[in-house]
Amino acid sequence: MVEAAIELLVQDLTIRYDNDIALRVDKLEIRKNEIFGIIGPAGSGKTSFLNAINRMDEFNDSMNVQGSINFGGLEVGNVKNVYALRKKIGVVFPLPVGLPLSIYENVALSPRLSGIKDKTKLDEIVERCLIRAALWEEVKDRLHQLGSLLSGGQQQRLTIARALSQEPKLLLLDEFSIAVDPVTTMRIEDVLKELKKEMTVVLVTNLVQQVRRLSERTAFFLNGELVEVGETEDFFTGVVEDQRTRDYVEGRFG
């Protein structure tokens, strides 16, 4: 197998909140067009990792990021235009965030912010993103209803549609299924399998079985430490090096 191109390369990363270290990663490679799983119990630094990638430390005074995150050949920490950087990175949060705008405006917000005013162009973007997020059929007749009044599962797909409207190269999902029913979770997982043809997906999750269903490679974070990275299947066939990984995957803790 040919070595795939690397989309995200993390080296000597340390994330601190004031003086407490939240995460330390020596080296982590995420390949282009793969779904990369990150598992680990709460407080292991998974969300901090995602926040460091799209420079959300700007909004948290106590958060401090050191080290190197290289995204598509660019050093994230040196990017001057953070807004353009964040636009290339879609984020989906644990709890669905339907902005209190209409369904249409939720998806059209990002294109609008980047200056697209043409109505037909916006219509086209909204329809395309909602279709790809598997939500179009349910909402196509009521695009002007409030997005925040949709059900949890629909809002989460709306969030994904919104992220897609940014035309991201990298999609970060932070425990997206935590407030979503199993059927919707399956639908979103199908969506993700399609999306990875066009972008790189980082999937942070508590559900060990979810990474098994979706991701080629997985990292295990524990207490702010990257314990192990490997082929996902190896995690389940016991070919892992660290006893803690084996224990976590087999449900002995966490």
Add this chain to the structure above:
Amino acid sequence: MFQSTELNRRNHSVQKLVSILFGVVTCLLIVPVLTIMTVLVYKGGPNISFEFLFSAPTNGMTAGGIFPALLGTILLVVVALIFSVPLGVATAVYLSEYASDTWLTRLINLAIINLAGVPSIVHALFGLGAFVIFAGFGTSILAASLTLGIMTLPVVIVATRESLQAVPPEFRMACWGMGATRWQTIRKVVLPNAMSGILTGVILEVSRTAGETAPIMFTGAAFFLPFLPQGILDQTMAMSLHLFVVSTQVPGVPETLPYSVALVLVSMVLIMNAASIILRAYVRGQKKW
């Protein structure tokens, strides 16, 4: 198995007693409001007519209407709002959305709280010194409104800041995450959803501004003026001061006149409040999460 013990019975009767006691106290609160309104309507109501509202006082203010004072109060409130709402909202947006928690912002917050606690007569003297004399506006609507505006600024700031902070932080995170600037986030998502709370602040400000007497006494409100103000650098009569004057300063006023003036003043505040509450309910109905 479910038989009540001595302790259960005691808890139950205490709980009953508390609910009755607190209910009575709550009802007592309505008594002063009802009494005031009843007395005002009973004594001042019959005197109110179209002519009373829209003509000037005559016979050394012992007869005639209240139009100059009515118009004056409306002018004072409007000019004060024009000054304090943009300033207050801008301050609140800065404090809530931009400023990080440093000693400077804490100092500013402390100053705002203190500003709210300054007695109105002190504001009056400040307004006299700063606007009437130093800025050279003279005793005028402008000087009086600026004084009122400064006095009510903390109300607007605190109400706005609280309603901004009631907008869930997740909305901001979602916006920032898609590459929006702070200002884009504020304009598209935060401010529209804080609107009903900001309106509440404005309602409170209107009520307070309309009723204040001390701050306008030295800065722009006149005892009696034979003509209406021609611009914001003129003096004006005002309802609150007019009520004070006809109640205590002028001999030979018929007993019902002060009641009528008071009734109109209270009604003005109530009508403005009601209008704002309806507007607010409407705005709230538009936005939901």
